[in-house]
Amino acid sequence: MDTASASTAAPVTMIENVTFDEIRIGQSASLSRRLTMHDIQLFAMVSGDINPAHLDTEYASSSRFHKVIGHGMWSGSLISAVLGTLLPGPGTIYLGQDLRFKRPVGLGDIITATVTAKEKRDKNVVVFECVCVNQDGQPVVTGSAEVIAPTEKVNRPAHELPQVQMIHHDGHELMLKRCEELPPVPTAVVHPCDESSLKGAVEAAEAGLIDPVLIGPEAKIRALGMGFGLNLAGYRIIDVPHSNAAAETGVRLARSGEVEAVMKGSLHTDELMAEVVRKDTGLRTGRRLSHVFVMNVPTYPRTLLITDAAINIYPTLEDKVSIVQNAIDLAKVLGVDKPRVAILSAVETVNPKIASTLEAAALCKMADRGQIKGGVLDGPLAFDNAISEEAARTKGIVSDVAGRADILLVPDLEAGNMLAKQLSFLANADAAGIVLGARVPIILTSRADNIRTRLASCAVAVLMAAARRKAALAAAE
Structure with missing residues (x-):
């Protein structure tokens, strides 16, 4: 036969x-x-x-x-x-x-x-x-x-078969899964006076992530809820006349410990952050505040943190120490034992004419001396050899970070914002955003965010709040 x-x-x-x-x-x-x-x-x-x-x-x-x-x-x-x-x-x-x-x-x-x-x-x-x-x-x-x-x-x-890429959202789903056994986090929702911000708060509450305190003009919030079919029964509403008062009230609740997170509504980010950073009444700590995008990219095998893409426009070397430490601490909360930090520049060699390469070298030495703790730093690294082991090998780069980065430290806000949005809109990446370095996590949402992004941003805050509670209990003992 x-x-x-x-x-x-x-x-x-x-x-x-x-x-x-x-x-x-x-x-x-x-x-x-x-x-x-x-x-x-x-x-x-x-x-x-x-x-x-x-x-x-x-x-x-x-x-x-x-x-x-x-x-x-x-x-x-x-x-x-x-x-x-x-x-x-x-x-x-x-x-x-x-x-x-x-x-x-x-x-x-x-x-x-x-x-x-x-x-x-x-x-x-x-x-x-x-x-x-x-x-x-x-x-x-x-x-x-x-x-x-x-x-x-x-x-x-034989014809070569086309490559088919399946786009999964497992990373965000796993974050949400981790929150299922955690209690909802009391959260000040500051001025939720448009459809996106009010729906985002209600969706997060219905998902068991937050216990929202809605702060803004009560009549407007209730009218919006009725208009969009949102059930606001059971949610506390603090009536204040405008967005400035809402920001001040939300920060005050966080400072007093009445809430454990702050969520941005329809006001401008600068308006909220101005209250957060006030010296006497704000939420500052010894750390520089910084923003982190938590991104799950279908073509990358691990969660990728990009910082800073929303708060620090042109951070100094001193600023970047806090920015890196904030991101390392978050990565650990997300389950990365020893986060790998790639310090990005246009090139992978130190060049006196490119300030970001000099700062990268300094940050790596500071990590060696224990001034930055908990992670492994390398840089300067170009983007390709930060996330591609093959690109790193081609350039002859021997590194524990190259090709396997968990955190990307960008040179400035412009670079970070463009990188994060390129990954979202061209690579179908899922993103979540959080501001760190304050007394409580601050959830920044955008009108362009889908429900998965809004919930994932809240999930990051829930995990951070749980880690803070655990640390506080450990310190008390």
Whole structure:
């Protein structure tokens, strides 16, 4: 019996068919492939089958239909691949099939699809016996397929398959998951007087992330809630006449310990931050305030923190010490034991004409001397060799940080803001924003933020507040 086989481990470079006249009864061909979650998601995307038994692991594990239907259909699709690429191969026209799904197929299973010619008919029709077996030799799909076999010989280079990238939002989902067992954080929502800011506060409250105190003109807030169908019952509202008073009140509540976070509403960032940084009545600490974008980029394997992109316009070397330390402390709260900090510049060598390279060198030495704690710093690094190990190797850079950065320290606000927005709008990155260095975390939201971004920003504040409470308890003991 003639056989042919192929495996996804070795890409096919040439493709050749078997014509009707060349096919012999009993001739067979096989193709093997391991089922991955990527396969399942692609199958769902193409077919439109979003059955949670295939895509939701928690549902699937509790369902008696786990792995049966869609994954069996995936196995059946391998039969089509064998017929179209191996036997008969290019030029084959599929007429029909009769398949039975015998066993579940699970993640990691290796499925081998085999077709065997069992009948040749008039008009170049061939009937194939079809079977798919798992790695244990157990049949998962059996049946038959009927095709019109090609009559002309084809031998040509195989087409390279297009690269398909699945965009996931796992990073933000994991942050939200970590907050499920934590209590809602009392949060001063300052002047939520437009749809985006009021909805954001209510959505975060409904998600169990915050316990909002809405501060602003009460009549306006209630009218907005009614107009947008938001239920404000149960939420405390502090009536103040305008945004300046709202900012002052929100900061006062945070200073007194009545709330553990402050959330920006529809007022301008500068208006809120002016109250935060007031010397006698604000929320300053010994640290410089700084903003961090918490970004989950589909093409990067870890959460990426970008700082500072919203507060410090042209930070000095002294400012950058606080900016780096704030980001390191946040990375640790997010679960990174030893955050890697890449100090960005246009080049990866120290150049006296480029101030950011000199500051990078100084920051690295300060970290060596213990003036910056808890992270591993390297710089100057250009963006490519900060996030790409291949780019770093090409440049001959030997570093614990290069290609694996957790934190990107940008030279100034302009560079950071452009970088973060490029990742969001061109690389489909998820972003969350937080201001650190104050007595409480400050949640900065934008009208352009989607619900996932707003909730993730609140989740960062929840995790920071929980870490502060834990540290305070430890200090008291």
